Amino acid sequence: MPLLEHLEELRQRVLKSFLAVVLTAAACLLLIKPIVRILEVPAGSIRFLQVAPGEFLFVSIKVAGYAGLTLALPYLLYQTLAFVIPGLTKSEKRLIAPAVAGSGALFIAGLAFAWWALVPAALTFLVSYGADVVEPIWSIERYLDFVILLMLATGLAFQIPVLQIILGALGILKWQSMLSSWRVVVIAAAIAGAVLTPSTDPITMSLLATAITALFLIGVGLTALTDQLRD
Numbered sequence: 263m264p265l266l267e268h269l270e271e272l273r274q275r276v277l278k279s280f281l282a283v284v285l286t287a288a289a290c291l292l293l294i295k296p297i298v299r300i301l302e303v304p305a306g307s308i309r310f311l312q313v314a315p316g317e318f319l320f321v322s323i324k325v326a327g328y329a330g331l332t333l334a335l336p337y338l339l340y341q342t343l344a345f346v347i348p349g350l351t352k353s354e355k356r357l358i359a360p361a362v363a364g365s366g367a368l369f370i371a372g373l374a375f376a377w378w379a380l381v382p383a384a385l386t387f388l389v390s391y392g393a394d395v396v397e398p399i400w401s402i403e404r405y406l407d408f409v410i411l412l413m414l415a416t417g418l419a420f421q422i423p424v425l426q427i428i429l430g431a432l433g434i435l436k437w438q439s440m441l442s443s444w445r446v447v448v449i450a451a452a453i454a455g456a457v458l459t460p461s462t463d464p465i466t467m468s469l470l471a472t473a474i475t476a477l478f479l480i481g482v483g484l485t486a487l488t489d490q491l492r493d
Contacts, residue, residue: 275341282337287330294322297329298402301409304381308389310402321403328410332373336366357431365424372420375473376413384412384459384466412466415458419474426481427488437486444478451475 290297302310312318339362347355389398429435448471455471 272345275345279334279338279341282334283331285330286333287326290329290333291322291326294326297325298322298406301325301377301406304377304409305385305400305405308385308405309399310405311399313401313403317401317403321406325406325410328414335369339366357428361424361428364427365421368420368424369417372417373413375420376416377409380412380416380459380466380469381409383469384408384463387463387465412459416470416473419454419458419470420477422474422477423481423484426478426485430485430488437482437489440478440482440485447478448475451478 343358343362347358426435426440430437430440451471451474452467454474455467455469459466459470
């Protein structure tokens with residue numbers, strides 16, 4: 263294609279992707295109360311307050327936007343691949359499909375892990391600390407910001423094995439060199455756990471750092487297996 267046709271194709275795909283996010287976000291806004299109830303499950307019996315006029319309305323729009331973006335991710339990936347794949351080699355094309363599928367599955371697994379393990383662990387620590395001094399009644403906006411940030415950060419952290427497999431398949435890094443740097447990875451995982459955990463409590467940071475380290479080791483194993491199958 264000439265350059266202008268490439269740019270026009272890119273414009274069309276960006277517009278379609280934007281429209282998909284808007285539509286899924288609008289659908290999530292219609293179902294916002296069930297979505298918020300699901301996000302409130304890890305809090306147990308904690309009471310939530312609307313401390314300012316329109317707080318729940320604004321936070322509903324925010325939650326719907328994040329949920330719509332998450333639901334639209336498969337379509338966004340499709341549009342991205344449809345634009346990129348024609349310029350790739352055969353070996354790169356064979357790598358793309360399993361990498362994208364694995365990336366999506368790991369992202370969902372990261373969201374589920376954060377909702378099931380990290381958020382309850384953080385809340386248990388934060389509620390128990392000072393429970394004899396203050397009663398835990400939280401702002402719904404602050405709580406949802408905390409949960410969404412932790413879930414998205416965990417979903418992104420779960421992309422580590424996919425990145426390792428891609429780097430190994432492209433010959434940029436070998437699994438032996440990945441494994442030899444495990445000490446650096448442990449330190450980096452601890453730092454990432456501290457940075458990505460919005461509550462900064464030691465329980466959540468330790469769980470996230472352990473998960474990142476385990477994902478790195480899984481990625482090393484999958485990269486080694488991919489090398490053997492390719493040889």
